[in-house]
Amino acid sequence: MVTSATAATGHAPAVRASAGLYAWYVALLLAAAHLVSFIDRFLMSLVMEPLKADLALSDTQLGLLQGTGFVILYTVAAVPLGLMADRVNRRNLILAGILLWSVATGLCGLADSFGSLFLARVGVGFGEAALVPAAMSLLAAYFPRRQLGRAVSLFTAGASFGKSTALIGGGAVLALLTTTGGMYLAGIGHLAPWQATFMVMAVPGLVLAALLLTLREPPRVESAVARPGVAVAAAYIRKHYKAYLTHSGASAIVVLLIQSFAAWTPSFYVRFFDMTPPQAGLAVGSVILVSGPLGHLCGGALTDFFQDRGSRAPAAPVIILGVLAAVPCVLLFGTTRNLPLSLLAFGLMSFAMTFAAPASLAGLQMLTPDRLRGVVTSMFLATTTFVGIGMGPPLIGFLTDHYFNGPQGLDRALMVTVIVCAVLGTILALASRRPFARAAAASQATGDSS
Template sequence: MTASIVPDAELRTVADHETGGYKWYVAVVLCFAHTVAIIDRFVMVLVAEPLRATMHLSDLQLGLLQGTGFALLYCGFAVPLGAVADATNRRNLIMVGISLWSLATIAAAFATSFETLFATRFLVGMGEACLVPAGMSLLAAYFAPANLARGTAIFGMGANFGLGFAFLGGGALLSALVARGGLTFPGGAHFEPWEGIFIAAGLAAVPVLILLLWLREPPRTQPASARMAALREGFAFILANLRGYLPFLVVGAMTAVTGYSVTSFSSSLFVRMHGLSPAEAGKLIGLVGLLAGPLGTFSGGYALDRLRARGVDGAPLVVMGVGSVFAVILATGTSFASSLPVATGFFCLFVFESTFVLPALYVGMQLLTPDRFRGIAASFNMMVYTLAGLGLGPPVVGAISDRLNLGDRSLGFGIVIVELAMVLIILPVALVSRRGFQAKMRAVTR
């Protein structure tokens, strides 16, 4: 999760009409919204194998559904909706977004072809694009700078909860639906287990929508014209300095590919290579995500702070460069381990590594950017790494898997080939650009 387009004046001003505990209510409700967003984003991974069998999908099509279909409109609308969030009622914008992505998730249960499924993923991405910009803008309005990080951390925890519920909770629900033969509503409407998962994931947003009714829109500290002018100024700065940002953006984008290439096919790997059911794979992946994910993120943030304190040039690039080497090793172990316990161990370490590099991916862009432009820089960074990670990683893995035609082992080879290609880009770019990164960072902090 990243920050969004939030004018500096709003970051420095706490809404006068609300103090005390209400701001924590705002943070918790936004955390719940983030949770259901991540559930709807990754539920496709959980049901990938039954979906593939029912609709006779190729691995390339699975990759497009799990990545590109979501990423295109998510990235295309993230910054424009950030501008909308600065000019309209943010609570209402989030409610509209949740309604859209939840209905699109439910609509996936009625899809009869790859094309209709792809259209639902488009709409999920479009709906979710509003959450981070509007949510961060609300947090900046309610929290003083001294405790904004804590409010943001609560919001960010929704990503961890969402992954856990999507796989662990979703796996348990999928087991129950398989045992019952599917989901049947009063009146006789019947859905297959994987269809029922989409319906349940979409309906999970209903309690959040109710809680949002009690979330009040704080007064603005700037007129809409001033906020839009700040947005244009920020964009102009990013474009004028794009050459300086480019090495970091390349490393960050390729780092995102290393993570999503494995995560998006994790359920399929355990089903194909170790004979787990989709429900069993979901439970395993969810448990690993809940344990290794937060630990990796915290450890990565601590390590980055330590490297910077020791004066290591381009510390974020160092973290991502070293992480890419481990990503290849751990992805290989996850893909080809001969036993389930060994594969699970490698996967646990891979999740730790892929979350370990996240603080470097987020913080690096901030270090290169003056304070008044950090919101737009964060949104631009988010757009680039999401489009690369989800839009490029899964479909390329799927295309290689289809091309190799080696049975169940094709998917593992596809993952490892992509991981190797990424490390061959990340390492030299990170090594060459370390000192340039440090020089630009010093120029920003003067």
């Protein structure tokens, strides 16, 4: 928080020992934006089975809709939008993104083929690319370093609430629309229940856009006046490439696990427990509603705990704990056919995976000076999103279609993916510790305001 005199002069605001109430209001509002983005991102996972039947799609095509379609423009636009986050009004950038992805979500409801649905998903990804770089830059501006993990964990917890809302709320909407046979829109015609669900669930984004007008843009710190570009950020990353490479690699593993299970778990329960899509959405969404935010908040608190205790690489142990704990959980999840036990295993696995998420984003802010956070965060997101979302859900679909005998091989595809990724994530996180410590110290020495 800064005084009006500081805003007028453009000088760096004084460092605060603790964030004020307004800073937490900003964090809450940004978490709500993250929530809405995940509603629109993961609504697809709820309707995959009726969509698969109506459009005669393979699991590979479903994976492409969940992952590749979303990331095509997301990864291309992330860096330019991150650069904008270092230069323009961040609130307005987020506002424009929300309006774009909400409209694109509605267009998913008008799709009647794989191609048209794929294009609409591209639009959703393009709009959502604006959110995280600008939001991370705002949080780093409003919160001191020692509270950043908790602020980021609140933001990332919005993702879990968004997935839950997509599955529970979207499931309720889908169930209602199924009983009425869909929806008729003047000038458009009849929409199938899964199409109408997209139209209805696009509305919350429009409401949130109005609330964002209450968010104030904080002044930049003095070091940001130079407005560095991609070349400066790339040079800084090259200087500390070991830290960025290993931390980003471990973070991409975390994203891949979270996104793959978010995409395929409702279909898992439809296929192996004879649930309807709304029933699966309610069950999975209810579990995520508790386990996901709890994992995010605990992971953020533990990251801050390590930071307060003087750890020079607080992100690595949190990531390692999360990915390794997921292994026994997925083995139980994939092998039991007892529904309560399966849901318990899924809840523990969801907690473990989301536990590692705040450390990934908070760790990146620790590595990066304030003047570069927007563009570096966007480069980080482009990479981790391409790997985690662009490759994760399609990989599961490819494995089921080509290596595990079709739809009934989904359980084996999920188990193999978690085990392999947990090993890779642990190796990368362990390798990140020393270079992370050096790069984080350099970031603080270059005038990091937090």
